[in-house]
Amino acid sequence: xxxxxxxxxxxxxxxxxxxxxxxxxxxxxxxxxxxxxxxxxxxxxxxxxxxxxxxxxxxxxxxxxxxxxxxxxxxxxxxxxxxxxxxxxxxxxxxxxxxxxxxxxxxxxxxxxxxxxxxxxxxxxxxxxxxxxxxxxxxxxxxxxxxxxxxxxxxxxxxxxxxxxxxxxxxxxxxxxxxxxxxxxxxxxxxxxxxxxxxxxxxxxxxxxxxxxxxxxxxxxxxxxxxxxxxxxxxxxxxxxxxxxxxxxxxxxxxxxxxxxxxxxxxxxxxxxxxxxxxxxxxxxxxxxxxxxxxxxxxxxxxxxxxxxxxxxxxxxxxxxxxxxxxxxxxx
Numbered sequence: 001x002x003x004x005x006x007x008x009x010x011x012x013x014x015x016x017x018x019x020x021x022x023x024x025x026x027x028x029x030x031x032x033x034x035x036x037x038x039x040x041x042x043x044x045x046x047x048x049x050x051x052x053x054x055x056x057x058x059x060x061x062x063x064x065x066x067x068x069x070x071x072x073x074x075x076x077x078x079x080x081x082x083x084x085x086x087x088x089x090x091x092x093x094x095x096x097x098x099x100x101x102x103x104x105x106x107x108x109x110x111x112x113x114x115x116x117x118x119x120x121x122x123x124x125x126x127x128x129x130x131x132x133x134x135x136x137x138x139x140x141x142x143x144x145x146x147x148x149x150x151x152x153x154x155x156x157x158x159x160x161x162x163x164x165x166x167x168x169x170x171x172x173x174x175x176x177x178x179x180x181x182x183x184x185x186x187x188x189x190x191x192x193x194x195x196x197x198x199x200x201x202x203x204x205x206x207x208x209x210x211x212x213x214x215x216x217x218x219x220x221x222x223x224x225x226x227x228x229x230x231x232x233x234x235x236x237x238x239x240x241x242x243x244x245x246x247x248x249x250x251x252x253x254x255x256x257x258x259x260x261x262x263x264x265x266x267x268x269x270x271x272x273x274x275x276x277x278x279x280x281x282x283x284x285x286x287x288x289x290x291x292x293x294x295x296x297x298x299x300x301x302x303x304x305x306x307x308x309x310x311x312x313x314x315x316x317x318x319x320x321x322x323x324x325x326x327x328x329x330x331x332x
Contacts, residue, residue: 030069053130057108092154104143116229187244
């Protein structure tokens with residue numbers, strides 16, 4: 001009876017989520033993320049001529065998001081057809097880019113929080129992060145740091161069995177005890193420490209903005225920094241925190257020395273599955289940052305779109321007038 005109940009728990013939750021929830025969510029992320037990041041990437045390449053340090057940071061973030069989004073079609077097909085086998089190299093690249101996008105986003109948001117504070121604290125002084133060379137160095141450091149953080153993950157995600165490669169998600173792979181140690185270290189280095197820095201500087205930013213508003217100092221605009229602050233903290237709390245909590249809880253539930261009731265373990269795994277696409281949806285949400293970060297980039301994009309629309313409208317009117325004139329002449 002217990003076995004049948006456990007099987008029912010699995011059938012109604014875990015199996016359904018993997019086969020239906022994950023493909024739907026990843027498809028939505030792929031569509032909106034590809035459009036948003038594609039527009040931003042083209043906007044940077046063809047509209048923005050005078051690049052600033054912030055543009056370099058966000059451009060790298062867009063590349064990270066797009067590289068991850070390119071893996072979603074294969075991942076969606078993988079879950080839709082319940083195909084446990086996946087090409088070894090596709091599996092490695094998929095898992096690396098998936099987590100790389102997550103942790104580069106956290107680090108870029110952290111650097112942006114420091115940059116926003118410095119801009120408001122010293123509005124008439126160019127700080128070190130505003131230099132293009134510094135921005136390039138920061139991007140290289142972020143890519144290198146995230147790569148080094150994720151190298152140990154490769155030992156968990158590939159499980160060779162009888163000349164077959166079973167490509168499981170990271171938390172379901174490898175020895176649970178070793179995986180838990182690495183996951184806790186990754187959570188600390190890749191999420192908790194950068195997030196603490198981010199929260200600290202956004203707290204400082206909010207306090208500084210409140211002081212400037214109280215003193216009626218109008219050297220900086222209050223609305224845009226507050227909007228960026230709200231968005232970044234929202235991404236941090238809503239998207240990233242549940243994923244890291246449930247990932248570690250799920251690995252704990254896999255430990256042989258830590259016995260849980262079957263349905264409790266299944267419930268934890270189900271919650272972990274739910275939080276995965278929520279966390280990785282940051283790739284579809286990040287393009288919003290590009291429009292909050294820079295008035296110049298936003299105006300250039302909107303100007304390009306308006307000009308393109310006007311040209312299309314003018315061409316349509318010209319074609320319509322030409323067709324009407326030709327018909328009238330033929331009738332005459």
